[in-house]
Amino acid sequence: MYELRKVDKKFPGVHALKAIDFKIGRGEIVGLVGENGAGKSTLMKVIYGAYQPDGGDITIDGTKVRFQNPRQAMDHGIGMVFQEQSLITNLTVMENIFLGFEQQFVSFGVINWKAMSAAAKAQLAKVKLDIDPATITSSLSFAQRQLVELAKVLTLEERVDGDLVILLDEPTSVLAREEVELLFSLVRDLTSRASFIFVSHRMDEVLELSDRIYVMKDGEVVDVVGHDEADVDSIQHKMVGRDVDKEYYREQKQKPYQADAPPLVSFENVSAGTRYQNISFDLHPGEVLCLVGTEGSGREAILRTIFGLEAPSEGKVSLKGRVMSRFTAQNAVSLGVGYTPRERKVEGIVGGMNVYENMTLSQMRNYANRGGVLRISAEKDLAREWIDRLAIKTPDVYKDCGGLSGGNQQKVVLAKWRSGGSDIILLDHPTRGLDIGAKEDVYDMVREMSDDGVGIVLVADTLEEAIGLSHTIIVLKDGIAQKQFACEPGNKPSLFDLVHHMI
C-alpha cells in the first residue's frame, strides 16, 4: 500500500539513495538493516517527509504523494518514533503527546486540561503504560519515554482515516530485554491498524520481529529477504559486501607493542566526578588500547581527560612521564597528543578551510617564522606529501575540506596529527559513517601508526572493530573498569566475553 519507486537523493558529494524500491503492505512489519552510512536514516527521512527525494515516486494506495514536511506526512498516516528521543523533557507527558495538536482541546482560546488528560490516558493505554499524564517527562525512565513516543505517534489512529505507517528507529537500544519483549508484543498487536518499519542494529531482533527485511549498502537496496529464509550471516555478508574476517581488521599486521618502553600515557587511580572512577592503565608505544562500554560508561570522558578537555578530580595522569597539572588542549597537543573526534565535521576538520590549512592548524608554529608569518608554500608541500601518502582523494590542496567525503576528511585529520609528530593518538569512533573502503584505509593507518611506535587509545564504532584492532581492551561500566583483556592475534576475546561485562 505504501510504496517508493526509484527514489533518489543526492547531497553535495554523496549519492545517498540510489533508485530505491521499497514497499510495505497493510499490517506488515518490515525490517531495515545496513551499516552506518548505508543510507538508512536518509531513507527514513524521505519516508516521514523530512527530506524530499530528487527523483522517483512515492505512492500510497497507488496515488502519488509528495510531502513538504513531516506534518504533511503525518496527515497521510506516516509517523516516526525517534531514536534520539524527541520528547521535550520539561513538558508533561500529555503536552508532549499532543504537541502541535492542542487545538482539539481548546475552547474559547483556553486548553481544557481535563479533556487532554483523558485523551492522553487513552493513548497511554494503547501502549499499556499506566502513568499520570500530568507527569513531567524528565522524571520517566528511558523505557517509559520510548513508550510515550510510541503513544504520541499512535494519536494518528484517531486523526487519520486510512492506514498507518510507523517508523521505529533503533527503538530497543536503551531497553532491557523484558522491555524489548513488551515493545514487540505491542507492535504485533498494533499491526491490525498499522504497518511498521523497524530499524535496528541488533540483527537478532530484526529477524525476530520482521516479516520482510530490506538490506541496504552504499545507498542501494542490495537484497530483500523474507522472515523464513533470513539468517544473520548471509544478511551481514550482504551488508558489508563480503565476509567479515580477520583480514578485515588487519589482524595479521598486528605486532606486539613495546611493553618495556616507558608508557606514553599513564593513569593512576584517576577519577572524574561521577563520569569515571579509579581508572588505571598504561599506554605503551605501538599499543592500541580500546575502551569498551556503552554510551556514557566513561570511555569518552577518559579520552577527553587525556586531551585536556576535562580535568580529573582525583588521581595522577602522566603524559610521557610528565605529571599533568594543567588540563588544556594546548598543553596536550604540545606534548604530542592528537585527537580524532567522533564529530568529524564539527571538531575534526574546519569546513570552509582548505586541505593545507586544515593539516597545519595544530602546528602552525612549525610553518611560520618567529613573527608569526606563515610559509604557505611549505604548507602546500606538506599537504601534497600527505595527500600522496594517504591517497587522499582531493582535486588539489585548495579544496575546501567541508566538501571532501567522510573518509577523506578523516585522512586529513589523521594527516594533521601525524605530520605534526603526534605519537599519542586518540581515536573516537574513527570509522563512523565511512564506507567499507575508507574503513579499511583507517585500519591500515592504525597498523602503520603502531609500527611507528604511536600509542593509540580507541573508542571503536562496533565491538568487532574493538576486538579486531586492539592489543588491550578495558571494559567499562558506569565509569568503573570491569575487566581488562589482552588481545593477541588468534587469541582474542569473543563478543560475548565483552558484552557480559558491559551490561
Added chain:
Amino acid sequence: MDFERIKPHLPWITLLALVVIVGIADANFLRPQNLIAMAADIVPLFIMALGMTFAIYIGGIDLSAQSVANMTTVVATIALPTYGVGTALICILAGFVLGGLSGYVTTKLFVPSFISTLAIGGIAFSTAQWLSGQRALFMDATLRDNTFGWMTGNTAGIPHEIFIGAFLVLATYFLQSRTTFGRALKAVGAGEPAAVASGLNVTRIKIMAFALSGLLAAIAGLLFSVKLSGGSPTLANGFLLPAIVAVLVGGTPLTGGVGGVINTLIGTLIVAVIRSSMLYFEIDATKQQMVFGLVLIAAIALTIDRTKLRVVK
C-alpha cells in the same frame, strides 16, 4: 547558475551596478575629483569597519566601536596640548584595552559579544561625557597642523586619508591572510570546536580580535577628530550602523569564517556610493539611517549561512 555560486561575487557586482546607476542618473558623480573626495570622506568609517570585520569574522560583533571612537575624539583633543604626537599612542592604547576588555568579558565571563560590547560601549561613552564635561572641545589649529597635519594633507591631488586607509587595509590583509593569527581567526570563525580540538588558544585569539576592533575604532576616532579639529562624546554618532552594513554587504556574514578585510573595502565603497547617491536623488540626510537599516536587514538575510544557525533569538 545557483545563488550559492554567485554569492561570493555579489559585493563587487553590487558596487559596480550602483556606480553605473548613479553615474547614469548624474554624470558628475563619475568625475575623478568627486570620486576621490567621496573616498577620502569615508576613510574614518572604513577604518572602523575594518576593525568591526575582525569581530564579525570570528562570529561576534562589536557594538562599542562608535562609542570608542567618540571617546577617542575627546581623549585626543584633551591630550594633544600635553602629549603631542604621543596622543596617537594614548588613543590607540585606549582602544586596544577597551576592545580587549570586551573580549575578556565575552570569552571568560561567557557574556555574548553583542551585550559585552554594548556594555563596554556604554562605559566608553560615559567616559567621554565625563572627560569632556559634555561640551564640544576644539583643538588649537596650529598645534593640530604641526602634530597631525600630515593626516589630512594632500599630495598630488590625493588626500592623505586615502593613503592611511590603503596602508591599514594592506596591513590588516597581511595579518589576515599571511600570519598564524589570521589563520587562527579563520579557524575560530569557520569551526570553533575544531579549532579548540586542534589545540589553538581560542580564548586568546578571540580577545585579540576584539582588541583589534577597539584599536581600529580608536584610530578612526583619532582621524575624525583631527579632520574636524575637535572632540565631543557624540562626534562619531551615526557611524555604527554604516560600519556594520559595510562589513556585511561586503560579504563577511554575521556567522563569521568567510569574507575579510578586502570584502569590507568593497562594502565600505558600497556604503559610500549609497550615501552620495542620496545627495543626487535628493533624499534628505535625516533619512540616511533608515536606508542603512533596510540595507542591513537585506544584507544579513541574503548572506547569512543558515546551516550554522540552529535557532534565531
